[in-house]
Amino acid sequence: MDEVKQIVTDIKNRNFKPIYFLMGEEPYYIDNISKYIESQVLTEEEKGFNQMVLYGRDVSIEDVVGHAKRYPMMSEYQVVIVKEAQDLSRHIEKLVDYAENPQPTTILVFNYKYKTIDKRKKLYKTLKKSGVIFEGKKLYDNQVGDWIRRVLSGQNYTISPKAAQMLAEFLGTDLSKISNELEKLKIILPEGTQITPEHIEQNIGISKDYNNFELQKAVGARDFVKANQIIKYFGENPKDNPMVVTVSLLYSFFSKLLHLHGLSDKSPRSVTAALKINPYFANEYIAAARNYPMKQVSSVIATLREFDVKSKGVGSNAVKQGDLLKEMMVKIMSY
Numbered sequence: 001m002d003e004v005k006q007i008v009t010d011i012k013n014r015n016f017k018p019i020y021f022l023m024g025e026e027p028y029y030i031d032n033i034s035k036y037i038e039s040q041v042l043t044e045e046e047k048g049f050n051q052m053v054l055y056g057r058d059v060s061i062e063d064v065v066g067h068a069k070r071y072p073m074m075s076e077y078q079v080v081i082v083k084e085a086q087d088l089s090r091h092i093e094k095l096v097d098y099a100e101n102p103q104p105t106t107i108l109v110f111n112y113k114y115k116t117i118d119k120r121k122k123l124y125k126t127l128k129k130s131g132v133i134f135e136g137k138k139l140y141d142n143q144v145g146d147w148i149r150r151v152l153s154g155q156n157y158t159i160s161p162k163a164a165q166m167l168a169e170f171l172g173t174d175l176s177k178i179s180n181e182l183e184k185l186k187i188i189l190p191e192g193t194q195i196t197p198e199h200i201e202q203n204i205g206i207s208k209d210y211n212n213f214e215l216q217k218a219v220g221a222r223d224f225v226k227a228n229q230i231i232k233y234f235g236e237n238p239k240d241n242p243m244v245v246t247v248s249l250l251y252s253f254f255s256k257l258l259h260l261h262g263l264s265d266k267s268p269r270s271v272t273a274a275l276k277i278n279p280y281f282a283n284e285y286i287a288a289a290r291n292y293p294m295k296q297v298s299s300v301i302a303t304l305r306e307f308d309v310k311s312k313g314v315g316s317n318a319v320k321q322g323d324l325l326k327e328m329m330v331k332i333m334s335y
Contacts (some may be wrong), residue, residue, distance in 0.1 A: 001150060003134065004029050004032075004033065004134070005135060006191060007033055007035070007111040007132060007319055008036055009039070011036060011070070012040070013038060014081070015076065015115065016041070016107050017098060017105065017130075017131045017132045018102035018106060018107065018108060018130060018134070019102055019107075019109075019110075019127060019130060020033065020037065020107070020109045020110070020131060020132045020134070021110045021112060021117075021127050021131060021132065021133045021134070022034060022036075022107075022110060022111055022112060022134045022136070023037055023108065023110070023112035023113070023115060023116045023133070023134070023135055023136070024112075024113075024114075024115075024116055024134075024135040024136035024137055025114055025116075025136065025137060025138045026119060026136035026137055026139070026173075026175060026329030027111075027113045027114065027176070028140045028175035028179065029134070029136045029175075030111050030112075030113055030134070030136050030178050031111070031176070031241075032149050033111055033134065034081060034083075034136050036111055036322055037079060037107065038053075038079065038109075039053070041072065041077060041079050041107060042075060042077065042079055043193070044175050044301060045071075046074070047079075049072075049073040049074065049075070050072045050073060050074075050075045050078040050079065051079045051080075051081075052067055052078070052080050052081070053081045053082070053083060054067065054080065054081070054238070055082070055083050056080045056082060056084040056085045056086060056087030056088045056089075057081070057087040060084070060088075060091065061091050061092065061094040062094070063084055064080070064088075064095075065095070065097075065098045066106070067080050067104055068080050068098060068102070068106045068108045069098075069103050069106070070103075070106070070271055071103075071105060072105050075265075076105065077106065077107055078105065078106050078107070079106075079109070080106060080107070080108045080109070081109040081111070081112045082095050082108075082109065082111065084111065084113070085110040085111050085112045085113075086112050086114060086115045087113040088255065089112075089115055091115060092112075092123065093121065093122070093123050095123055096122050096123050097320060098122065098129050099126040099130050099131070100126055100130070102130055102131065104302075105328065108131075113165060116135060120285070123171055135179040136298060138173055138209065139171070139173045139175070140152075141168065141173060142275075142276045142277060143170075143250065144164075144167075144168035144172075144173055144178070145164040145165055145167075145168050145278055146278075147166045147175070147178075148168065149164055150181070151182065152154070152195070155191075156192055157185075157186065157191065157193055157194070157195060158191070158193075158194040158195070159194065159195040159198050160194060160195065161281070162197050162198065162208075162213070163195050163197050163199065163205045163278035164278075165278075165281075166200050166206050166208065166211050166213055167181065167196055167200065167204075167206075168232065169211060169212050169213050169249065170204075170206045170211070171244070173234065181204055183204060183223055184204070185199060185200075185203055185204070188203055188232070188249070190252040195205055201247050207295060208276055209230075210229070210230050210234070211230075211241075212241075212245065212246055212249045212250075213231045213318055214226075215227060215231070215234075215246065215250070216249060216250060216253050217284060218289065219250065219253075219286070219288075219329075219332060219333070220232060220253070220257075220284060220285070220287065220288030221287065221291065222291045224329075224333050227329055227333070228326070228329065231322070231325045231326055231329050232322070233324055234246065234321070234322065235320070235321060235322020235323070235325055235326070236322065238317075238322070240320045242310040242321075243307075243321045243324060244308070244311050244312065244327060245265070246325070247304055247307055247308045247311055247328075248308070250304055250307070251301065251304045251305075251334075253288075253299065254292075254297055254300050254304065255299050256275045256277070256285060257285065257288055257292060257297045258273060258294065258297050258298065258301065259274065259275060259284055260286070260289045261289060261293075261294040264318045266286060268282035268286065269282075270284060271285055271286060292335070296335040299335045300332050301333060303326075303328065303331045303332055304332075307324060307327075307328040309316055310324055311324060
């Protein structure tokens with residue numbers, strides 16, 4: 001995120017590079033940097049003659065270079081943006097010659113999504129010298145909540161840990177989806193607001209009481225009644241609460257508990273660092289570890305593997321999701 005801020009600041013200050021090679025598995029920042037260049041470098045009058053958008057499936061590297069070598073008309077710069085540039089991956093190394101001697105009055109932008117170029121090859125090293133290489137990396141599940149908080153803090157909003165966890169659990173690691181939902185909340189809520197689970201429930205439709213986050217909490221506390229209430233809700237709303245996701249999140253939770261049991265220092269600070277969790281949830285994990293000794297955690301993990309297979313239809317085609325969830329919960333809570 002700091003790297004993105006620096007790129008945007010340099011562009012804002014008109015400290016341009018001749019090539020911006022934006023690549024990686026996570027397209028969110030690739031799209032946003034490219035859009036910023038597209039909207040900010042040239043005036044509306046200059047764009048008519050000096051801004052061009054190409055698509056990788058329709059052009060060759062030679063075509064791109066040909067456009068990049070043109071001189072701007074009645075403008076200091078021209079901007080050439082290559083969208084879906086990953087379609088040029090088979091011949092991308094041909095860009096080396098241009099990258100060694102780029103046209104200084106051209107700003108050439110590659111949106112090379114879902115892939116990266118080989119960092120050992122000449123093109124990567126050349127682009128590092130002559131331009132900007134940005135790699136958008138997928139966030140891990142445990143990084144999403146922090147990303148949400150950082151984005152909102154830069155826009156004069158805050159969010160409670162539980163609300164951030166609800167969004168992360170419901171939307172996964174797709175930053176574009178998360179950003180869209182945050183934009184909806186910002187339209188409704190005034191600046192300075194702390195976003196709460198109630199805001200999430202009312203405006204996005206994620207139940208604050210019946211979700212995987214609350215199920216994890218109930219299971220960790222061995223609250224059989226609460227866990228069964230949530231499981232019943234999931235069974236009645238299978239499309240919004242797929243079992244595959246529930247099993248995956250519980251598997252992650254118990255894997256962390258197994259890790260916690262192996263720690264010599266089980267203080268909240270140590271647990272937070274070792275498990276890479278928000279400090280707000282450290283005591284919850286410590287309490288769950290007391291409720292599930294290491295041997296039981298291993299048994300639960302084996303059960304979750306069994307039901308992961310069943311949730312995908314192996315050996316349980318005729319069994320409803322709600323019934324599978326109930327069976328799984330009885331097994332987990334009986335250890």
